[in-house]
Amino acid sequence: MISVDQASQIITSNTQDFGSVSVPFQNSLGRVLAEDILADRDLPPFDRVMMDGIAIGFNTFEKGKRSFKIEGIQAAGEIQKDLQDSENAIEVMTGAVLPNGCDTVIRYEDLEIQDGVAKILIETIRFGQNVHTKGRDKSFGAVLIPKYTEIEASEIGILATVGKTAVQVVSLPKTIVVSTGDELVEINKVPEQHQIRRSNVYRVSASLEHFGIKADHGHLNDAKDQIRKNLAKWLQEYDVVILSGGVSKGKFDFIPDVLSDLGVQKHFHRVAQKPGKPFWFGTTESCRVFALPGNPNSSYLCTLRYVYPWLYRSIYKKPIPVAYAVLDKDFYFKAALTYFLQVHIENNKEGKLIAIPMKSSGSGDSSNLIRANAFMQLPADKTQFKKGEVYPILWMS
DSSP: OBBHHHHHHHHTTTOOOEEEEEEEGHHHHHHHTOOOOEEEEOOOSSSSOSSSSSEEEEHHHHHHEEEEEEEEOOOOOOOBBBOOOOSSSEEEEEBBBBBBBBEEEEEEGGGGETTTTEEEOSSSOOOOTTEEETSSBBBOOOEEEOOBBBBOOHHHHHHHTTOSSSEEEEEOEEEEEEEEEEEEOOOSOOOOTOOOOHHHHHHHHHHHHHGGGOOOEEOOOSHHHHHHOOOOHHHHHSSSEEEEEEOOSTTTOOOHHHHHHHHOOEEEEOBBBBBBTEEEEEEEOOEEEEEOOHHHHHHEEEEEEEIIIHHHHHHHSSSOOEEEEEEEEEOOOSSSSSSEEEEEEEEEESEEEEEEOOOOOOTOOGGGGGGEEEEEOOOOTTTTTTTOOOEEEEEEO
16 A cells, blocks of 8 residues: 555656647637747837827937827727827827827827827827837747646637737546446446446536546446456547546455456555555556446545546646635544545635535435535545634635
8 A cells, every 4th residue: 555645656657748729719718739829020019009199209308398299090990190290299099000200109188189289298208108118028939828727718819919810728638427236227327225326527527627528438347357348449539538436355346357358467466545455557658547436435535636637637738626614623533644624615704715524424425515616635644623724725616
């Protein structure tokens, strides 16, 4: 049995590169960039007027001139006009190209305009004021969005700005989530007294949608030949196989032996944690296999603690961010295991994350997951956990 940290290190050292795919930029929201997005021209691409008003040559103002004949209007979207007489001005609109021969803009609020003449009412102006100069934000060829950035609304705007109608994004792994066990029936069936509905598959699959992954579903009864036949096929067809159940020490827990028979390299089986101790992880050249315990809390916890960081590192090429919270009540756990405490996270008045422990009936108590919104990871080298102590948390997605 290995520690939680050892299990994490093994898993994250076995990340995969899923390649990339081109998608229309309108369909890229939530995906991760597989290329740098570069400026296709200077930004802004011209000296841009930032205020409605008049444009003048600053040198003329410096010489004492305060009244300027207006030669014309430079509207946004018009081709750049020329100031014909340096003693004059051109009215300008926000977003317009700064007229040639002008370098400074005075807003309407600081002017009095009568009979085509603009009088400046203030004594101090700055050279270049109210002008957004060409290339001031980014120059041609500069990286606007780095590779492996998640595309959100602001990134969509940049893609449109640079005319990137199609964009390379990280491909998502082809994934199947598989339940195991004769006691499980489909959710549209009425279970017999000795049966339950197969909920783990749907919980795990829903959590994977955080990454945009639409997982396929499968089920294996407790028949070794059927398990071998289906797993042999899935290991060839999928990048990721996530199994729920069949990994403990029962007489019908065939999953570890079958995976070994099929040539899957076992990296570990059993982790010093509660819940989720029977967790199994293995790899082939093209597939990663996460064999989770069948109890609802265990399978969900292992998804968040191990599958999530693996996916994040595989897709974003960096470690997953870790959040911390303050324990709200004393807690005691005697076993020398890393304990994942179900908690409800709230913000206090100081803006700190406060973790309120949720009582549970054990790893099979899935209804308790509705009240909790995170797991708090408590270290194995302690038994007493005091109110006010800070520990890492795993948000329930």
